[in-house]
Amino acid sequence: MDERGRRRHGGLNQLACPAVHPLVHAALVACVLAFGSAIEVLPEVKLDGLIRSKFQGKVAAVTGGASGIGLSLARRCLRSGMKVVLSDGNPDLIDKASLQLKQENLEGFCTLRADVRDPDDMASVLRCCQENFGRVDIFFNNAGVIGEPDKGVLDTPLESWKWILDTNVVGLINGMQTFVPYMEKQGFETHIVNTASGAGLYSQHRATMGPYVSSKHCAVVLTQAMKVELAQRNSSVTPHLLCPSVVATPLVPNSRFYLSNIRALDNELDPISKQFDERLNQDGMTPDMVADLVLQAVVEDRFLIMTHPEITEKRITSRYHELKQSLSEQPNTGY
Ligand SMILES: NC(=O)c1ccc[n+]([C@@H]2O[C@H](COP(=O)([O-])OP(=O)(O)OC[C@H]3O[C@@H](n4cnc5c(N)ncnc54)[C@H](O)[C@@H]3O)[C@@H](O)[C@H]2O)c1
Numbered sequence: 632m633d634e635r636g637r638r639r640h641g642g643l644n645q646l647a648c649p650a651v652h653p654l655v656h657a658a659l660v661a662c663v664l665a666f667g668s669a670i671e672v673l674p675e676v677k678l679d680g681l682i683r684s685k686f687q688g689k690v691a692a693v694t695g696g697a698s699g700i701g702l703s704l705a706r707r708c709l710r711s712g713m714k715v716v717l718s719d720g721n722p723d724l725i726d727k728a729s730l731q732l733k734q735e736n737l738e739g740f741c742t743l744r745a746d747v748r749d750p751d752d753m754a755s756v757l758r759c760c761q762e763n764f765g766r767v768d769i770f771f772n773n774a775g776v777i778g779e780p781d782k783g784v785l786d787t788p789l790e791s792w793k794w795i796l797d798t799n800v801v802g803l804i805n806g807m808q809t810f811v812p813y814m815e816k817q818g819f820e821t822h823i824v825n826t827a828s829g830a831g832l833y834s835q836h837r838a839t840m841g842p843y844v845s846s847k848h849c850a851v852v853l854t855q856a857m858k859v860e861l862a863q864r865n866s867s868v869t870p871h872l873l874c875p876s877v878v879a880t881p882l883v884p885n886s887r888f889y890l891s892n893i894r895a896l897d898n899e900l901d902p903i904s905k906q907f908d909e910r911l912n913q914d915g916m917t918p919d920m921v922a923d924l925v926l927q928a929v930v931e932d933r934f935l936i937m938t939h940p941e942i943t944e945k946r947i948t949s950r951y952h953e954l955k956q957s958l959s960e961q962p963n964t965g966y
């Protein structure tokens with residue numbers, strides 16, 4: 632786990648809110664010190680123990696599992712003694728991932744090619760869980776694409792918009808509708824983790840990537856809506872919403888695999904996509920750390936999983952102020 636990542640998640644940092652009066656803040660810090668209630672990043676050994684006590688021998692399924700965050704989730708689960716069904720839409724990435732996990736001496740997983748946009752494919756992911764391992768305990772609804780980072784709302788071709796929404800939104804819905812009813816029928820406590828993004832929580836200030844940001848806002852809201860529905864029927868399925876900021880993954884090049892099925896692409900990445908790819912991979916948190924934080928949230932039953940709390944706080948605060956400011960500029964209608 633890298634040091635920078637660790638520092639960002641120090642328990643007391645989360646209380647460093649400038650809006651709080653210094654005395655209140657001091658009191659909160661004192662409480663935290665006295666009662667140890669601040670959440671901290673768990674050391675690997677402790678996390679491993681907690682996962683094992685709850686999930687050893689149990690079964691996780693992950694979509695988009697052949698790379699990045701999905702692969703790290705699979706690795707984290709396998710390392711703590713779970714079985715894993717790893718699915719992905721890109722067969723070459725599956726072969727690579729499978730080899731990599733075997734080289735790490737991890738076993739107890741099976742892989743299949745499945746496109747999250749296709750309900751039949753999603754049904755085969757579920758069947759794979761049933762036939763190989765007989766149950767599902769955690770479903771990671773994780774596959775996603777960045778779209779075309781150099782294009783915005785106005786110049787993203789419609790077929791590309793449809794691809795992005797179909798993957799990042801309909802793909803999630805497909806996963807929820809396939810897995811949740813089965814998991815509820817099992818009758819024991821289970822978890823579903825939807826991967827959205829910090830980009831689904833804050834305002835958009837870039838002149839590009841509007842379609843991605845739109846899709847992630849939708850992913851956030853539909854997961855919150857699912858949470859209310861599950862709570863209302865006392866479901867045995869606990870939902871979680873993952874909203875990471877920058878993570879070091881090949882999200883940009885991997886998305887082109889799917890885009891190339893829509894239209895012919897240049898061999899070279901455009902400068903904006905290249906720059907975005909570099910930003911993710913130079914500044915990003917490791918996907919292994921994201922996976923640790925996700926499993927920590929699952930064992931602690933926390934709904935919102937914000938892996939970059941400092942960055943996220945700044946951006947959601949600025950969104951709040953923007954909205955609040957615009958309210959003060961409206962005519963007073965008495966409502
Ligand atoms: N990398 C980041 O900075 C970041 C930040 C916030 C959220 N996310 C989200 O995390 C999730 C995982 O992305 P990542 O960063 O690990 O990238 P990644 O490209 O390494 O992993 C995504 C995987 O999803 C697969 N996939 C894409 N479309 C699919 C489809 N239609 N059917 C099945 N599989 C498909 C890809 O083949 C790939 O293996 C995505 O939803 C992404 O939007 C990433």
Ligand SMILES: *[C@@H]1O[C@H](CO)[C@@H](O)[C@H](O)[C@H]1NC(C)=O
Nearest residue numbers: 860861862863864865866867
């Ligand atoms: C859910 O549980 C509560 C409290 O136990 C109960 O009052 C309610 O009727 C239950 N709702 C459903 C739909 O089962």
